[in-house]
Amino acid sequence: MELSDIQVTTLDGTTTTFGALTAGKVALVVNVASRCGLAPQYEQLEALQRQYADRGFTVIGFPSNQFLQELGSSESIAEYCSTTWGVTFPMTEKVKVNGKKAHPLYQQLTTVPDGDGKAGKVSWNFEKFLIHPDGRVKRFRPRTKPDAPEILAAIEDWTVSNHA
Numbered sequence: 001m002e003l004s005d006i007q008v009t010t011l012d013g014t015t016t017t018f019g020a021l022t023a024g025k026v027a028l029v030v031n032v033a034s035r036c037g038l039a040p041q042y043e044q045l046e047a048l049q050r051q052y053a054d055r056g057f058t059v060i061g062f063p064s065n066q067f068l069q070e071l072g073s074s075e076s077i078a079e080y081c082s083t084t085w086g087v088t089f090p091m092t093e094k095v096k097v098n099g100k101k102a103h104p105l106y107q108q109l110t111t112v113p114d115g116d117g118k119a120g121k122v123s124w125n126f127e128k129f130l131i132h133p134d135g136r137v138k139r140f141r142p143r144t145k146p147d148a149p150e151i152l153a154a155i156e157d158w159t160v161s162n163h164a
Contacts, residue, residue, distance in 0.1 A: 003131065006104045011063070011074045011091040018105055021090055024133045025056045026158045028146070029109065031097045032061040033069040033125040034080045041126050042085035044146035048155070049089040055159040059089040062106075064097050067125055097122040114139040115150070132158050
């Protein structure tokens with residue numbers, strides 16, 4: 001199955017596909033959690049959204065309680081992200097990112113190796129997958145900040161090539 005065909009449900013309960021959500025854009029998919037020590041990355045993710053949105057880029061947050069650090073309801077997640085971090089990028093309902101019940105998108109993304117050549121399960125909240133509309137994927141581990149040089153370089157390269 002193509003990544004673009006995978007069904008997702010947004011935080012407000014709307015069912016769509018990953019392709020419709022990304023609309024041909026370069027997407028940074030991140031499993032997020034409101035009560036994680038890495039939650040300040042929301043600020044950097046939103047800054048990327050604002051900086052690159054008009055160049056064919058979007059962040060998509062996938063809340064997950066798999067590491068027991070996410071709020072209970074979609075409403076509380078939406079409120080927290082909006083009021084605490086000013087999040088405007090799309091978010092999905094809570095998903096599992098590892099195991100037999102992992103969301104289909106994550107079942108495919110976890111086969112992609114990171115910069116050290118390691119594929120496999122998501123290690124923690126805020127793991128990042130940069131996805132080009134042509135299907136190329138780059139994986140960045142949780143402690144790699146959204147504004148790290150290697151992520152910015154990939155966004156710059158892919159959004160420029162996407163809109164050339």
